[in-house]
Amino acid sequence: MPPKSTVAATSTATKITTLPCSIASLFLTFILVSLITLSLFLLFSNPSPSFSNPENTLQASQDPLKVYLADLPRSLNYDLLDQYWSSSVPDSRISSDPDHLQIHRHKNSKFPPYPENPLIKQYSAEYWITGDLMTPENLRTQSFAKRVVDVNQADVVFVPFFATLSAEIELGKGKGTFRKKEGNEDYKRQKEVIEFVKNSDAWKRSGGRDHVFVLTDPVAMWHVRAEIAPAILLVVDFGGWYRLDSKSSNGSSSDMIQHTQVSLVKDIIVPYTHLLPRLHLSKNKKRHMLLYFKGAKHRHRGGVVREKLWDLLVNEPGIIMEEGFPNATGREQSIRGMRTSEFCLHPAGDTPTSCRLFDAIQSLCIPVIVSDNIELPFEGMVDYSEFSVFVAVNDALKPRWLVDYLKRISEKRRNEFRQKMAKVQPMLEYDNGHPGGIGPVPPDGAVNHMWRKVQQKLPMIKETIVRDKRKPAGVSIPLRCHCT
Numbered sequence: 001m002p003p004k005s006t007v008a009a010t011s012t013a014t015k016i017t018t019l020p021c022s023i024a025s026l027f028l029t030f031i032l033v034s035l036i037t038l039s040l041f042l043l044f045s046n047p048s049p050s051f052s053n054p055e056n057t058l059q060a061s062q063d064p065l066k067v068y069l070a071d072l073p074r075s076l077n078y079d080l081l082d083q084y085w086s087s088s089v090p091d092s093r094i095s096s097d098p099d100h101l102q103i104h105r106h107k108n109s110k111f112p113p114y115p116e117n118p119l120i121k122q123y124s125a126e127y128w129i130t131g132d133l134m135t136p137e138n139l140r141t142q143s144f145a146k147r148v149v150d151v152n153q154a155d156v157v158f159v160p161f162f163a164t165l166s167a168e169i170e171l172g173k174g175k176g177t178f179r180k181k182e183g184n185e186d187y188k189r190q191k192e193v194i195e196f197v198k199n200s201d202a203w204k205r206s207g208g209r210d211h212v213f214v215l216t217d218p219v220a221m222w223h224v225r226a227e228i229a230p231a232i233l234l235v236v237d238f239g240g241w242y243r244l245d246s247k248s249s250n251g252s253s254s255d256m257i258q259h260t261q262v263s264l265v266k267d268i269i270v271p272y273t274h275l276l277p278r279l280h281l282s283k284n285k286k287r288h289m290l291l292y293f294k295g296a297k298h299r300h301r302g303g304v305v306r307e308k309l310w311d312l313l314v315n316e317p318g319i320i321m322e323e324g325f326p327n328a329t330g331r332e333q334s335i336r337g338m339r340t341s342e343f344c345l346h347p348a349g350d351t352p353t354s355c356r357l358f359d360a361i362q363s364l365c366i367p368v369i370v371s372d373n374i375e376l377p378f379e380g381m382v383d384y385s386e387f388s389v390f391v392a393v394n395d396a397l398k399p400r401w402l403v404d405y406l407k408r409i410s411e412k413r414r415n416e417f418r419q420k421m422a423k424v425q426p427m428l429e430y431d432n433g434h435p436g437g438i439g440p441v442p443p444d445g446a447v448n449h450m451w452r453k454v455q456q457k458l459p460m461i462k463e464t465i466v467r468d469k470r471k472p473a474g475v476s477i478p479l480r481c482h483c484t
Helices: 004-045 054-058 078-086 125-134 163-172 185-198 201-206 222-228 301-313 329-339 356-362 401-407 411-428 446-469
Strands: 065-069 145-147 156-158 211-214 232-235 242-244 256-258 289-294 319-322 341-347 366-370
Touching (some): 078 163, 125 145, 125 156, 125 211, 125 446, 163 185, 163 211, 185 201, 201 211, 201 446, 232 446, 289 329, 289 401, 301 319, 301 341, 301 401, 341 356, 366 401, 366 411, 411 446
Parallel strands (some): 065 156, 341 366
16 A cells, blocks of 8 residues: 555646646637537528528628610610500500500600500510619619620620510501511511611620510510520510410321420520519408409410310309409409418419519519429529418319318418518519609619629620630521520
8 A cells, every 4th residue: 555645646636637628628619619619609690591681682792783685776676665555556465555545645755654555564674774784883783783884794694675666556556467477567677676786796796695675465576586586685474485386187286386485494484474463461460362363265285275274263252253354443453362362372374473463472472383384583583382381283173172282281381481472572673663763763673683683694605605616607506405
């Protein structure tokens, strides 16, 4: 047994040698805890971008999109508005034309307003996007696009042709000349645009791949679509860009020929202009109806599902199915119907989508989308499943299936849908509140999101232009863009 003095000395030595280790351990623990705390603080003080936060999507890149505005003659944009407002002939396609009931015709205005006629207004994206670029540069501090005066400095070339207005003026005449070339003023304007851009050095340099056209009306630039195939096309959907194989015996979808000039790879889906006013979440009231729909019962092509749904739902309690279009008295009916119903039905029509969807979102009426081939604006920036109900056509056409499915969605879940929807409402708004559309755009609005989407296409555009340059003369390679 060691002497007490030895034991004491050993004990003292142990304490002396272990004390620094304890201090080191405590110090290391303190550093580790501090680092974890700092990491958590940074994480939660700067969260990852959310699909439902439009502001975050625009802050993802600070570099503006450099846009050159093609110098088209005024006859191809704002003069068309002068022509429209100077006409005393009402639109033959609607029973009450709100524009031609006015005494004031908006003459002698440099930037006339866009028509209120709902058949035309729903496609007004061309007006608001062009208006952004026409706004004086000192007022464009909120725009994601920077207008440049040297085409060699531009990322893209914007072609300010009011293609929809041109087509709709021709359609409104009711002369049956639209699909013909002879006597068709819209066709003449289309050819004028093509001749102008194709003779420019910018088009020859890129083959048109960095040119941007707004074609929100399904029939816009109908006769020259093959010629603008390489360009970036802003469309509301791809429904008007397909045709059936003429050899098809039954017209099934498997016999569809896809026009290779439209694709999610290069083109952009943009919103329709909503026709109903925005309902803020704070103004939302108790909704006593389950489901609402207003529109035409009979449609063509993929829209035949609408007639079948109508017959299934028209006599169901808590469901309103109304014929009509949101103009005049129909507009007030639509406002009332969408604001008092939990859900708004959105079946496919002649094309997979319509402005009805965007009216529902602005009305905080949960969209019920029955359209298997639908494409939606700004996907990747917004997740529509956070505030919409997607239903397969086959399920929706089963008796009682849709009604029972909607009834099972809890009130809590419905409120969550509306909260998400309220955050997305500004993203789908074109109107900047300024006369003639000339003035600062909303930073989180549709115009800026459209520019942001164009910017996302730039790497693919530049790669394609470079690849085209190395093709030997006379070699023709078919277009291979495919929408998936």
